[in-house]
Amino acid sequence: MDDKNNLNSALSEKAGISAPEIISATVVQNIQKFRKVQPSATSLVKGILSGNISDLSRAITLVESTNPEHLAKANEVINACLFHANKSVRIGITGVPGVGKSTFIESFGSHLTSLGKKVAVLAVDPSSTISHGSILGDKTRMEELVKDPNAYIRPSASGDTLGGVARKTRETITLCEACGFDTIIIETVGVGQSETAVHSMVDFFLLLKIAGAGDELQGIKRGIMEMADAIVINKADGDNIRKAKLAKTEFNRALHLFPAKKSGWTATTATCSSVTGDGIPEVWETISKFLQLTNDNNYFNNKRVEQNEYWLLETINERLKLNFYNNIEIQALLESTKKAVQKDKISPFAAAQILLEKYFK
Ligand SMILES: Nc1nc2c(ncn2[C@@H]2O[C@H](COP(=O)(O)OP(=O)(O)OP(=O)(O)O)[C@@H](O)[C@H]2O)c(=O)[nH]1
Ligand SMILES: [Mg+2]
Numbered sequence: 001m002d003d004k005n006n007l008n009s010a011l012s013e014k015a016g017i018s019a020p021e022i023i024s025a026t027v028v029q030n031i032q033k034f035r036k037v038q039p040s041a042t043s044l045v046k047g048i049l050s051g052n053i054s055d056l057s058r059a060i061t062l063v064e065s066t067n068p069e070h071l072a073k074a075n076e077v078i079n080a081c082l083f084h085a086n087k088s089v090r091i092g093i094t095g096v097p098g099v100g101k102s103t104f105i106e107s108f109g110s111h112l113t114s115l116g117k118k119v120a121v122l123a124v125d126p127s128s129t130i131s132h133g134s135i136l137g138d139k140t141r142m143e144e145l146v147k148d149p150n151a152y153i154r155p156s157a158s159g160d161t162l163g164g165v166a167r168k169t170r171e172t173i174t175l176c177e178a179c180g181f182d183t184i185i186i187e188t189v190g191v192g193q194s195e196t197a198v199h200s201m202v203d204f205f206l207l208l209k210i211a212g213a214g215d216e217l218q219g220i221k222r223g224i225m226e227m228a229d230a231i232v233i234n235k236a237d238g239d240n241i242r243k244a245k246l247a248k249t250e251f252n253r254a255l256h257l258f259p260a261k262k263s264g265w266t267a268t269t270a271t272c273s274s275v276t277g278d279g280i281p282e283v284w285e286t287i288s289k290f291l292q293l294t295n296d297n298n299y300f301n302n303k304r305v306e307q308n309e310y311w312l313l314e315t316i317n318e319r320l321k322l323n324f325y326n327n328i329e330i331q332a333l334l335e336s337t338k339k340a341v342q343k344d345k346i347s348p349f350a351a352a353q354i355l356l357e358k359y360f361k
Contacts, residue, residue: 041076048077048179049084053152056179063171064157078171081178088177089291090184092198094224095208100234101187102141103274104208109142111280112183113150120181121145123156124169124188124198152181163318166197170311173201199227200310203300204287207231209251211243226258228267230286236271236279244271263299265290324359333358 039047039058047055062074095101109119121142145151154176157168173184186202188194199205207228225231231251236244252269261267268286272279294300324330333355340346346354 041073041080044073044077045080045178048081048175051180053179056152056175057154059175060154060172063175064159064168074171078174081174085174085177088182088184089204089287090173090186090202091287092186092188092195092202092205093208094188094195094198094205095234097189099208099210100274101189101208104232104234104272104280105185105187106142106145107274107277107280108283109145109151109185110148111277111284113145113148115284117150117183118181119145119148119151119183119185120173120176120179121151121153121185121187122169122172122176123154124162124166124186124194125156152176152179161318161322162193162197163314164322166194166201167311167315167318170201195224195227200307200314203294203303204229204290206283209233209247210235211240211247225254229261229263229265229290230268230270230283231255232279232283233269233271234274237273237276241271247271263290263294263303264297265293327359330355330359 039055044055044059044062048059059074059077062070062077065071065074093101093105105121109121112119142153146153154172157165157172159165159168169186173186176184184202186198188198195205205227207224207230209231211233231248233244233247233251248269248271255267255269258267270279270282270286272283274280291300294303325334337346337351337355341348341351
């Protein structure tokens with residue numbers, strides 16, 4: 001049709017601009033095709049087992065997805081990787097915000113890669129789901145490690161619940177191990193329940209502390225100290241060295257009050273500086289001694305078996321809970337039931353019973 005005749009029609013279109021000839025149509029098509037192709041589970045497994053980091057990252061993204069199709073594929077990949085995992089040491093690191101966990105991991109991780117180890121750094125940080133804050137911070141704190149070809153850093157997965165975040169990290173460990181990483185470091189913030197979750201997925205648990213103003217033992221959750229295989233006082237540099245040594249003595253005294261560990265290992269105390277590197281090699285020496293002892297007395301393997309059982313039950317609990325609260329019928333009933341309980345019209349136990357019966361019907 002002639003453009004001039006058509007000018008007044010509401011349906012008229014202005015002539016578009018055609019793509020410059022320099023852009024080849026085949027290239028465009030190829031790029032579009034490439035974007036759409038998702039690697040199969042088999043090709044991901046093959047890539048991971050041959051140490052391909054892009055495939056590792058892709059598989060972790062599947063683990064972190066909420067899409068049921070992705071999860072099914074993730075499970076397939078994890079199952080295939082499982083047999084190749086387990087030949088590693090998993091180290092948990094906790095401590096209050098600002099104690100220097102990320103800086104410590106940068107220094108400690110670099111020491112490990114200098115010993116020829118392949119290090120994966122993961123995080124369990126439920127708060128990052130909201131703030132996404134620590135991700136950027138960590139990448140800048142771990143400047144050296146980020147560039148190190150023998151290190152892989154993956155920020156905390158996001159999720160609605162700690163259980164969900166922890167499960168994803170736990171599965172990520174398997175993938176990293178299958179990809180050839182022999183030392184897995186898991187950082188977590190020393191607040192809330194995340195330490196317990198991390199403790200149940202690692203072999204060695206390290207509590208990072210800093211020297212305070214003489215009140216070292218205040219404000220420390222007893223449970224966390226009891227879980228620790230080592231307490232390391234960080235920032236032992238400059239004027240702080242003397243205070244750090246004093247804190248070490250105090251923690252040592254406090255640790256003696258705890259009952260003996262099932263592992264046969266006595267928790268140790270040490271000082272280090274993540275900035276100068278003083279005391280960092282010694283932390284690895286301590287962990288090596290722990291590994292020697294727990295391999296000899298078989299605690300290492302027994303604990304991993306126990307942890308597998310724990311994660312089986314934990315995952316079932318998590319899924320059941322999610323399923324229950326996502327159930328539309330339950331959601332509709334829950335609000336009115338809450339009100340009834342608030343007004344003492346029904347006891348919480350009887351109300352729970354009714355909801356559960358409804359759900360399981
Ligand atoms: N002097 C000194 N400063 C340190 C040392 N380790 C860490 N810092 C400093 O302490 C601050 C906090 O360090 P981070 O490594 O971010 O601490 P973090 O525990 O990872 O903190 P969150 O991720 O917020 O929980 C930074 O300014 C570091 O430079 C150390 O050994 N000596
Ligand atoms: Mg940090």
